[in-house]
Amino acid sequence: MGAVSRELCAVSREPDRQVLLPLCSVLGRLTWSENREDMLSSKSNRLTEALEEANQLFSGVSCAREAALDAQFLVLASNLGKEKANELRSEITTFDSLTFAEDLLTFMGINRTETEGNDSDSESMSGGYLPSNAWYKLGEEAEKYFRRAPSFHYMLGSFKSEPPVPRQRIERQRKAPGGEGKRAMPAQLKKMEESHQEATAKEVERILRLLQTLFRNDPHTPISFFDLVVDPNSFARTVENIFHVSFIVRDGLARIKLDDDKLPVIEPVQNVEERNDDHSTRARNQVVISLSHEEWREIVETYEITEPMISPPDSIEDEMETA
């Protein structure tokens, strides 16, 4: 390719049509893709012929435009030359991509059946059914050859920035008033509170009747406080029971004391006189009971409480409760 080594002529004159046209045609031949395969085939000398032809033409190159074409030709030809060299090399090493493809299909678990009349492609493709997990199976094998960092994802999902819907909050407060003190209820609930108080009074009444029934059956044994109030199925109900029982004690209808084992027991106050006496003469005792979830669990285990003594009421509100 002697063209480039020649000096570019500074004289601007009309490009010689004798040189330009055939040069363009050689260039065109090289660019046209249909020809490429032919050019690149190891069996053909077409590339070499084109090169020689261009080389001869370049002896006539003497102005800038022709030289530019010359340079372009150089680039193109060298690309083709490189490709041809590649092709040659792969032929020597005989990488059989067809066999490799077949082996891959085998690995992926292809089910080769000869019976089905597969859609005939012009390329002879092997028939067979590729299972749906084919690529997953291959991917699983592939992972062994990569040092890919596993994708990081939070296990429990990402944090949602919107605050919870207020409606839920209201319902929760209605469910568990708690002996630990009433929570401040939002203004909207004032209307509900009255019916809530009625419900409380009803509950208290119910528990009192239960207590009196239990005692009638066995008047001389005080009932263990925890056996009475603890509901092994619900911590919230346990707290509610304590709350309701506290009303009974406050009104003097029952009395809590410690037995010989220093465990709290409850017994109803039978005597009407005693009741009245209690209010005026006897000293009032105030007790604060705190009960944690864990403590509740321990009591359930220690006392072996399997069933609640105070059965859950079947009022509408409590139906909405989720234990």
Next chain:
Amino acid sequence: MSQRKRSRGSGLTQGDDEDFSVVPTQSPSQVQRNLESRSQEEIDRKVTELVQFLLVKDQKKIPIKRVDILKKVIREYKDVYSEIVNRAGRTLQQVFGLQMVEIDTKHHIYILTSTLPRVEGENLKQDIQTAKLGLLIVILSFIFMKGNSAKDSAVWEFLRRLRLNPGEKHKVFGDVKKLVMEEFVRQKYLEITPIPLTDPPEFNFQWGPRAAKETSKKDILSFVAKVGAYGGSPFFFFFFFFFFFFGGGGAEGRP
């Protein structure tokens, strides 16, 4: 010591870009002084933020630019950048078994790779990423066997034999062409360059920098041999020998 507070409300103006394109080079004593001017908690917090940032950014396997790290995480702590990055690297290694690898030294672009050896056993999580890796290894193997670069026509002809058609919607991969030509390229697994002066335009397929860091020619050769052995083809024993002992069969890197 009060620090210049950067208002987070300000958008990405030209000024911000200029500030974060350069990291000051400092002497060790300068770095030490800068470190001392900040509390331990502040630095630790930045390290944690950086680790989280890197992990989340790596989810889609798009390489991470240092410019983004500076702009979105480091911000006003630019003067202790190197210390933060070092500590973050230690955390990544010790806690996650990962490391930050630079794949572009000019523009400072990083990826995360695993430093732990692969354990034999069933992969617990098999999702679309697993399937895509299967496709990727096939393409990388083909490119490697073709002497580290292959023409797109050859690649697609090969893939067609595996029931993958660039024009059709595939049951697993959907738009295969988009996956190969765009996603794998964006993730830097493949490098696809147009061949000059071709009409209609043709492309050259090569390994991308991520592929070079996450696997190796030896690994891919093992894979090819394993698959070949699976099919019982004798060819592969031949050129397993040939390639293994005589190198990759082509120029390392760009031809």
